[in-house]
Amino acid sequence: MSEPPAASTPAAVPAVDPAVDPTVPAIDVVGLRKSFGAEEVLAGVDLAVGAGEVVCVIGASGSGKSTLLRCVNRLEEPTAGRIVIEGVDITDPDCDVDDVRRRIGMVFQQFNLFPHLSVLRNVTIAQEKVLGRSRAEAVDVAVRTLDRVGLAEKAGDFPARLSGGQQQRVAIARALAMDPDMMLFDEATSALDPELVGEVLAVMRTLAEEGMTMMVVTHEMGFARRVADRVVFLDGGVVCEQGPPDQVLGSPEQDRTRQFLRQVLERE
Ligand SMILES: Nc1ncnc2c1ncn2[C@@H]1O[C@H](COP(=O)(O)OP(=O)(O)OP(=O)(O)O)[C@@H](O)[C@H]1O
Ligand SMILES: [Mg+2]
Numbered sequence: 001m002s003e004p005p006a007a008s009t010p011a012a013v014p015a016v017d018p019a020v021d022p023t024v025p026a027i028d029v030v031g032l033r034k035s036f037g038a039e040e041v042l043a044g045v046d047l048a049v050g051a052g053e054v055v056c057v058i059g060a061s062g063s064g065k066s067t068l069l070r071c072v073n074r075l076e077e078p079t080a081g082r083i084v085i086e087g088v089d090i091t092d093p094d095c096d097v098d099d100v101r102r103r104i105g106m107v108f109q110q111f112n113l114f115p116h117l118s119v120l121r122n123v124t125i126a127q128e129k130v131l132g133r134s135r136a137e138a139v140d141v142a143v144r145t146l147d148r149v150g151l152a153e154k155a156g157d158f159p160a161r162l163s164g165g166q167q168q169r170v171a172i173a174r175a176l177a178m179d180p181d182m183m184l185f186d187e188a189t190s191a192l193d194p195e196l197v198g199e200v201l202a203v204m205r206t207l208a209e210e211g212m213t214m215m216v217v218t219h220e221m222g223f224a225r226r227v228a229d230r231v232v233f234l235d236g237g238v239v240c241e242q243g244p245p246d247q248v249l250g251s252p253e254q255d256r257t258r259q260f261l262r263q264v265l266e267r268e
Contacts, residue, residue, distance in 0.1 A: 028084040030046055042079075053213060068217075104182055119151065127141060145176050154170075
């Protein structure tokens with residue numbers, strides 16, 4: 001069969017992809033409640049993250065930031081409320097959680113790389129086992145993704161030979177290799193020596209600039225100020241205050257926010 005002449009066959013109209021439909025939030029958290037025993041950690045959180053938006057979540061230790069992120073990809077079962085990912089209610093019992101989770105990349109404080117596998121294998125294994133990609137395709141994606149985080153030359157090394165910052169960048173590459181529509185970061189730099197924080201934040205910043213939808217729990221106020229489209233302050237189990245970084249971090253409206261930011265500044 002001969003090649004069709006250039007531009008003679010218009011591309012099929014794709015089904016509406018909620019990820020690129022700006023009217024559908026990438027993440028919509030509605031009235032989210034989560035209790036552990038008698039302790040209500042989240043007491044009605046409402047928070048929408050638009051496609052391509054970068055939202056930084058700040059708040060005191062124990063305020064429920066990790067619990068919120070973990071509910072968003074159903075690592076934690078909400079007590080009440082709804083979580084809608086790209087238009088799909090993942091709190092609906094009929095929802096295929098695995099399918100939704102595949103669209104969400106998550107990066108934790110602890111990198112959790114497989115110590116007995118090479119960097120390359122750490123980035124290919126889930127592609128093959130979860131997405132069913134061939135070895136060759138997974139390797140191709142891994143090489144490109146490692147290059148994106150500046151670690152192409154480390155592909156053959158084992159994690160123990162890498163610095164913490166490099167290991168965290170491998171963890172980011174591992175998540176990106178799954179082609180997620182959005183990324184959740186839970187204090188991705190908190191376990192790192194201070195001199196290694198910058199290289200990981202730089203990768204996160206590049207991702208943000210490339211348009212990745214990101215929900216970032218962080219204590220790095222400089223990063224929040226420079227990179228976030230919106231900062232959300234979690235307190236008392238609810239969103240206490242939110243807005244553009246300059247407003248929330250520079251001239252907060254709530255006493256609780258001011259108090260929290262004072263404490264953060266004293267620590268620095
Ligand atoms: N699996 C669990 N079982 C019981 N309690 C839990 C569980 N996970 C979290 N909690 C409690 O929920 C509260 C909120 O915890 P969470 O880890 O979400 O806070 P955080 O804002 O992420 O804190 P940090 O800044 O220290 O990471 C804490 O009181 C914590 O002890
Ligand atoms: Mg936490």
